[in-house]
Structure formats: structure tokens, C-alpha cells
Amino acid sequence: MSLNLAALGKQVRVMSQTVAREARQRDQRLDEVRQRYLAGVGQEDTWHTAVELSSPSFNWLLADPVEALDTVGDLPPIPNDYAIVATDGSHLDVDRHGEVDCYLINIGQVYIRYGTNPEARLESLPRLFFTEDELFLTDDTRRIPIEGAVLSIRRDVEEGLALARLAADYLTDPNLPRVALQDGTLIRWALANADAKVRDHFLQQYLAYLDQMQKLAIPVASYISRSRSPEVMGLVRLMLCPDVNVKAQRGANCTQCSDAKQGLTPSCMVCQDLIDADLFAPRLREGQRSPIFRSLSRISVERYEHHQIHFFFLRVGRELARVELPGWVASQPAWVNQVHALVYDQAARGLGYPIALQRAHEQAVIRSAERRVFEQMVSGAIQRAEAPAGVSAKRESKQFVQG
Known part of the structure; x- marks a missing residue:
């Protein structure tokens, strides 16, 4: 046996002891953080002002309290009759070693109605992009290829646009409880630091989708499983900051931290590596939700206008979903x-x-066998059309080895 299990066993024991010690220390920090958070109950207006004062210079993500900090929302009655639409997406990126430049976006679409007239519609909506206008964003001096991270942004936007079409087609009864649901975040984080051309092009489409949902009066939401968000924890950092003075209109400025200037560990570091779910985990029972907060993410605050993203945490089994x-x-x-x-x-x-998001994902996913069939379809169509094309030497060498 090549693996020295005796030597490895000692390291495993040291690791387990370290993990146990760090867990105890983390629990102690969590108790302190939770106590400080609850001490802010009744002072929500003060902390709202502190957030506004601090957001331009604060080094952490922040959440703005919208409800009382000790709010625990019990599960409302679940209607027997309701309808839901959901979308999810996947894509095949441009293959620079393939026969032709193109990419594929596949959107899984789901409509489910429960109750006295149950019905369901499940389908995938594939779309192939291959024209110059679809492969590049252009301005006076540049051609920005839509691939990689930019293609992921386009897929996110396409999921929203498909959801709006689905809602307009199926969620037509205003007297029936209904919701349009997306997987993952509604905050287009990737656009915050994107090229201005990319940001403006796709954000305009995304906000138009939210505008349409608002006109349809259909609530839209997203579900984030096992969220690692630290935004409410950022609010607690603010509560621990000795430099915040709302009466003096002074917020936190991390570059001028008074603790650090005195050679002390900043008070807020007790929150290090803690996440929002840690804060609410012991307070929420099955089906209950946390207070609502407004996200202070830059892209949401600066660009979303009345669509600015809010969130709460929901107890579902062992986890807290955002x-x-x-x-x-x-x-x-x-x-x-x-x-x-x-x-x-x-x-x-x-x-x-x-379950609607599960079904949407099942419709959206592109499996390996399907990808191979797609590539064969493209190759055959190019040959039949007698179009100029050819795979790269790298692709040919791989095909030779596989053959």
C-alpha cells in the first residue's frame, strides 16, 4: 500500500481537534454577534440612517433593515389553488475549435397549476445564436465577443425574458394566487464590474423584464439554496463600529478605523467568516421567515431604481434559503x-x-450525449450547405485519438 495510513492518521486527528476548537470559538463569536444584533431592535431608523451614511465608504456588503430586526414571520396559509411559472437555463459556449462560431442557450420552462383544475406544461426552448449581431456587441471602435462570462450574463437575461413570456401566457387570472420564480439571485452581480457597453446592453433588457412583471402585477421572486450572503452581517459590523455617530451624521469609514489607528483589532472582526444564515438559524422554525432587508449591492442601488432587490431568509428543513x-x-x-x-x-x-425549479432545471440541462448530437447536426448541416468550415488541428487530433 503506497499511502502511509499511520502518518496520515495522526494528521487527521490533529485536523479534527483543530476543527472542533475552531467550532467552539465560532459559536462564542456567534453568541456575541446575535446579542449585538438584537440590541438594535427598536432602533431600525437609526441603523437605516447609519447604513445610508456608511455605504459610500464601507468595505463590506450592507443590508438596510426594512422591518423590525426581531421580526419572525409565521408561515401564511397555503392556498389549495395556485399557479407558478419557473425558468432555468444552460448554454453551450462558442467552440473556437469547431466548424462554425455559434452558441446555444437552452431555457427550461415550467408552468404548474395546483388545486381544483390542476395542469402542467414543461418544455425546453433552445435557441441558436450565430449571426454577427448575436456573436458580438459592437460600438464605434470595438467588437466585444459574447462568450464566457458575457454569455453567462446573456443566459441569465434570457431566463428572465422567458419567465415574463411564460407569466403573460399562463398566469392570467388575477384572482388566483401566483408567483414567477427564478433560481439564484435577482442581482446581476456580474454586471457591476462589467464593461459599460456590456452592462448597459444587458441591464436594459433585464430591467425591461422586471418592468413587464410589474405591469402584469405578478410577483416575481428568486430562491437561493444554501446562501452564503454576508449582507446582514455587514449591518452587524456597522453596529459594532465605534466610529458610527448618527447624531453627528458620521458613518463608518473603514480606511479611518479608530481601532486600527490605536493598534487594536477592529471591533467588527468578530463577524469575520460569519454569514447571514448563522445569524437567523436559531430564531426560525420550520416555515418561518426573517425580517425583510434591502440589498445595498452597488448594481441594485445605482441601476435598479424601483426594482431594488430585497430579501428574507426562509427556514426549509435544515437550511435557511434566501x-x-x-x-x-x-x-x-x-x-x-x-x-x-x-x-x-x-x-x-x-x-x-x-419542485418547479427542479423541473425547469431538468428541461434546461444539456447532457453530454445531446451535446454530441448537436455538434453532429451542425457538422452535417454545414457540409450539406457546402459552407466553408473546418475544425482546428487541436480538434482533429482529439478526434484521431478518440477514434
Whole structure:
């Protein structure tokens, strides 16, 4: 046996002892953080002002409290009759070693109605992009290829546009509880640091999708499983900061930290590596939600206008899921309750993950065998059309080895 198990066993024991010690220390820090958070109950307006004062110079992500910090929202009654639409997407990137430049986006679409008139529609919507305008974003001096991270952005936007079309087609009864659900975040984080041309092009389309959902009066939400977000923890960091003085209109400025200037460990470092879910885990029972917060992510605050993203945490089994809402949904208590109830019911039906999103993913995923068939379709079509094409030497060498 080449693996020295005796030597490895000693290292494993040291690792387990270290993990146990760090877990105890983490629990102690969590107790301190939770106590400080709850000490802010009744001072939400103060901390809202502190967030506004600090956001331009704070080094951490921040959440703005919208409800009382000790809010625990019980699960609203789940209606017997309701409808849901959901989308998810996948893509095949441009293959620079292939016969022709193109990419494929496949959107899984799901409509499910429960209750007295149950029905369901599940389908995939593949779309092939191959024209010059589809392969590049252009301005006066540049051609920006739509591939890699930019293609991922386009796929996210296409998921939203498909969801709006699906909602317009199927969620037509305003008297029926309904929700349009996406997987993952509604905050287009990738656009925050993207090229201005890329950001403006895709964000305009994405916000138009949210505008359409608002006009349809259909609440839209997203579901993030096992969220690692630290935004509410950023608010606790602010609460621990000795430099914040709302009366003096002074927020936190991490570059001028008074603790650091005195050679001390900054007070906020007790929050290091802690996440929002840690804060709410002991407070929420099955089906309950946390307070609603507004995300202070730069792209949302600066670009989303009335769509600024809000969120709450929802207890589903052993985990806390993050549920995101546009501002116009979060401002309507009836819609918040509707999203709360329907999203929880979907997660319960899906054994911890919304069943509509599971079905959308199943429709969206492109399997290896399907990818090979797609490549053969492209190759055959190019040959029949007698179009100029050819694989790279790298591709040919791989095909030779495989053959």
C-alpha cells in the first residue's frame, strides 16, 4: 500500500481537534454577534440612517433593515389553488475549435397549476445564436465577443425574458394566487464590474423584464439554496463600529478605523467568516421567515431604481434559503405573504428545493450525449450547405485519438 495510513492518521486527528476548537470559538463569536444584533431592535431608523451614511465608504456588503430586526414571520396559509411559472437555463459556449462560431442557450420552462383544475406544461426552448449581431456587441471602435462570462450574463437575461413570456401566457387570472420564480439571485452581480457597453446592453433588457412583471402585477421572486450572503452581517459590523455617530451624521469609514489607528483589532472582526444564515438559524422554525432587508449591492442601488432587490431568509428543513424580491413586491405585504407561502410549499413538495425549479432545471440541462448530437447536426448541416468550415488541428487530433 503506497499511502502511509499511520502518518496520515495522526494528521487527521490533529485536523479534527483543530476543527472542533475552531467550532467552539465560532459559536462564542456567534453568541456575541446575535446579542449585538438584537440590541438594535427598536432602533431600525437609526441603523437605516447609519447604513445610508456608511455605504459610500464601507468595505463590506450592507443590508438596510426594512422591518423590525426581531421580526419572525409565521408561515401564511397555503392556498389549495395556485399557479407558478419557473425558468432555468444552460448554454453551450462558442467552440473556437469547431466548424462554425455559434452558441446555444437552452431555457427550461415550467408552468404548474395546483388545486381544483390542476395542469402542467414543461418544455425546453433552445435557441441558436450565430449571426454577427448575436456573436458580438459592437460600438464605434470595438467588437466585444459574447462568450464566457458575457454569455453567462446573456443566459441569465434570457431566463428572465422567458419567465415574463411564460407569466403573460399562463398566469392570467388575477384572482388566483401566483408567483414567477427564478433560481439564484435577482442581482446581476456580474454586471457591476462589467464593461459599460456590456452592462448597459444587458441591464436594459433585464430591467425591461422586471418592468413587464410589474405591469402584469405578478410577483416575481428568486430562491437561493444554501446562501452564503454576508449582507446582514455587514449591518452587524456597522453596529459594532465605534466610529458610527448618527447624531453627528458620521458613518463608518473603514480606511479611518479608530481601532486600527490605536493598534487594536477592529471591533467588527468578530463577524469575520460569519454569514447571514448563522445569524437567523436559531430564531426560525420550520416555515418561518426573517425580517425583510434591502440589498445595498452597488448594481441594485445605482441601476435598479424601483426594482431594488430585497430579501428574507426562509427556514426549509435544515437550511435557511434566501428569497429575493424586487422592491415593488417587497412593499406589498399581501405579495410578501403570497411569495412566502407559495415558495415554501414548492420547497416542501421538492423535499427542500422548489419542485418547479427542479423541473425547469431538468428541461434546461444539456447532457453530454445531446451535446454530441448537436455538434453532429451542425457538422452535417454545414457540409450539406457546402459552407466553408473546418475544425482546428487541436480538434482533429482529439478526434484521431478518440477514434
